[in-house]
Amino acid sequence: MLDFAKGPILAIQEFFILAGQAVRNVFRRPHYGADIALQMDTIGFGSLPIVILTGFFSGAVMALQMSRALAQYGQVGRTGTVVSITLVRELGPVLTALMVAGRNASGMASEIGSMKVTEQIDAMRALGTDPIQKLVTPRMIATAVVLPLLTIIADFTGMFGGFIVAYYLLNLTPAQYWHTVWTALEWNDVSQGLLKPFVFSFAISLVGCYYGLQTTGGTQGVGRATTQAVVVASVLVFVLTFFITKIFVGNVVS
Amino acid sequence: MNGDETILRFEGVTVEFAGVPALKRVSFSVPKGETRVLFGEAGSGKTVALKTALGLIRPVEGEVYLFGREITRLSEEELFDLRSQVGMLFQEGALFDSLTIEENVAYPLINQKSIHAPPEEVARRVREALSFVELEHTLEKYPSELSGGMRRRVAIARAVVTEPPLVLYDSPTAGLDPITSTTICALIMKNRDLRHTTTLLVTHRYQNGNLLANYRYDEASGKLVPATPDRPAPRTIFLGFRGGELVFEGTQTEMEASSDPYVGKFVKHNG
Ligand SMILES: Nc1ncnc2c1ncn2[C@@H]1O[C@H](COP(=O)(O)OP(=O)(O)O)[C@@H](O)[C@H]1O
Ligand SMILES: [Mg+2]
Numbered sequence: 441m442l443d444f445a446k447g448p449i450l451a452i453q454e455f456f457i458l459a460g461q462a463v464r465n466v467f468r469r470p471h472y473g474a475d476i477a478l479q480m481d482t483i484g485f486g487s488l489p490i491v492i493l494t495g496f497f498s499g500a501v502m503a504l505q506m507s508r509a510l511a512q513y514g515q516v517g518r519t520g521t522v523v524s525i526t527l528v529r530e531l532g533p534v535l536t537a538l539m540v541a542g543r544n545a546s547g548m549a550s551e552i553g554s555m556k557v558t559e560q561i562d563a564m565r566a567l568g569t570d571p572i573q574k575l576v577t578p579r580m581i582a583t584a585v586v587l588p589l590l591t592i593i594a595d596f597t598g599m600f601g602g603f604i605v606a607y608y609l610l611n612l613t614p615a616q617y618w619h620t621v622w623t624a625l626e627w628n629d630v631s632q633g634l635l636k637p638f639v640f641s642f643a644i645s646l647v648g649c650y651y652g653l654q655t656t657g658g659t660q661g662v663g664r665a666t667t668q669a670v671v672v673a674s675v676l677v678f679v680l681t682f683f684i685t686k687i688f689v690g691n692v693v694s
Numbered sequence: 695m696n697g698d699e700t701i702l703r704f705e706g707v708t709v710e711f712a713g714v715p716a717l718k719r720v721s722f723s724v725p726k727g728e729t730r731v732l733f734g735e736a737g738s739g740k741t742v743a744l745k746t747a748l749g750l751i752r753p754v755e756g757e758v759y760l761f762g763r764e765i766t767r768l769s770e771e772e773l774f775d776l777r778s779q780v781g782m783l784f785q786e787g788a789l790f791d792s793l794t795i796e797e798n799v800a801y802p803l804i805n806q807k808s809i810h811a812p813p814e815e816v817a818r819r820v821r822e823a824l825s826f827v828e829l830e831h832t833l834e835k836y837p838s839e840l841s842g843g844m845r846r847r848v849a850i851a852r853a854v855v856t857e858p859p860l861v862l863y864d865s866p867t868a869g870l871d872p873i874t875s876t877t878i879c880a881l882i883m884k885n886r887d888l889r890h891t892t893t894l895l896v897t898h899r900y901q902n903g904n905l906l907a908n909y910r911y912d913e914a915s916g917k918l919v920p921a922t923p924d925r926p927a928p929r930t931i932f933l934g935f936r937g938g939e940l941v942f943e944g945t946q947t948e949m950e951a952s953s954d955p956y957v958g959k960f961v962k963h964n965g
Binding site: 555558559560562565567570 | 745748750770774777778780782784785786788789790791801802805806807809852
């Protein structure tokens with residue numbers, strides 16, 4: 441009974457030790473600026489096309505779906521409001537995080553995992569570098585900077601996607617659509633829309649790195665670590681968005 | 695035995711992975727300038743022994759003395775200083791894929807705090823180390839562009855570029871053809887005999903151990919020559935591992951005379 445729980449509990453403990461060391465390294469030298477820049481490039485520019493595509497179509501599909509519901513109340517004119525709020529609060533952050541989890545949590549797990557199984561991680565330690573400082577912290581910082589920016593881009597392309605639907609299919613005027621989009625947003629929406637990707641970024645980068653560093657068992661092990669990283673990071677995104685939303689919605693209602 | 699003269703000493707070292715022992719109460723010591731040849735079947739704990747010597751793996755029991763310091767309770771920071779005195783060639787080389795050959799060999803010179811070589815010295819020493827292994831033309835290449843034997847030579851260059859007094863070689867000839875494998879041994883012995891380094895070598899080839907025990911590198915001819923009583927090879931002891939236990943410790947003669955069939959297997963099959 442206790443043995444059954446021991447594995448996961450140990451794993452969670454190790455994950456938090458890794459997280460603690462990675463965060464502590466932010467304030468300690470040496471800093472690997474070139475690695476941070478390289479990671480920002482891979483995560484940021486690398487993810488831009490899929491983030492733009494998913495952002496655009498999720499905004500467009502929200503406009504289509506919601507117009508159907510709003511039509512029942514004769515409120516098609518408020519499509520922009522719904523698109524804007526759902527995108528900024530939920531869809532933008534979550535879909536962007538899922539895309540980045542799919543691309544980069546897996547990338548981190550496989551890259552670090554293959555370094556682990558070929559003893560490159562041991563070699564780093566033998567040659568005077570802390571692998572957490574050199575590999576994990578740069579990925580964590582880069583994701584924390586880039587994911588909120590990608591989310592903002594996804595939000596805007598989503599609003600634009602909604603606009604295309606609103607203008608061509610729902611026959612709203614541009615002024616009407618954009619006015620409802622802007623006036624819908626409150627400080628509360630924007631702050632949770634930016635807090636979410638910031639929090640998700642840690643889940644994605646640290647889970648990716650954690651599974652990479654835990655890899656054992658050769659090439660097969662790398663494949664396993666990669667899959668696990670994506671699954672766990674994606675599930676964590678949903679769990680975290682629930683709790684963050686709960687805090688913000690709770691504040692508004694009570 | 696004088697503590698200052700002992701470079702590495704294991705005292706009842708036990709290592710476990712998730713409760714499964716990988717080393718069981720292993721004790722041995724390596725005096726300065728001597729050679730140790732580690733043999734044993736796959737999974738017998740040879741790699742774990744080398745990594746424990748470097749403080750990459752922490753034992754659950756026992757003490758490890760490296761240059762006279764007990765390392766099992768040192769922090770990673772403190773270990774970095776000691777590790778800069780040790781060269782390690784990992785199984786398969788463990789070169790960094792994302793770095794060029796030049797950057798790989800420069801890595802210990804740049805990253806080891808206690809070494810801190812200035813840039814112009816780094817370039818010179820990298821060239822020196824690469825010419826030591828006769829690969830000075832590969833500076834700009836990546837590890838994936840080299841053959842297995844060349845990668846192994848680069849890894850040797852990286853292990854010895856800081857001229858460490860102790861060098862650990864984990865299966866440097868595994869997967870190489872006999873000729874390349876003799877070349878690799880010759881490089882290891884060149885480093886050993888020119889710089890008088892203490893050397894630990896893991897190998898599954900008896901021939902490699904035989905070379906280390908009975909030959910030395912002759913600087914004048916640049917070749918391996920048989921050791922003679924007035925120009926002997928460093929004292930070479932064979933260490934046999936089986937299931938995490940040290941089951942044999944002795945000279946080549948003792949190994950060949952051993953009645954233990956496990957030890958015999960390593961003499962006959964490769965002799
Ligand atoms: N990082 C690790 N995690 C779990 N088990 C390990 C690890 N490293 C080595 N082992 C186990 O320890 C034993 C000894 O391994 P090793 O020293 O690599 O053998 P070899 O003598 O072939 O070098 C093996 O059973 C191996 O599975
Ligand atoms: Mg091994």
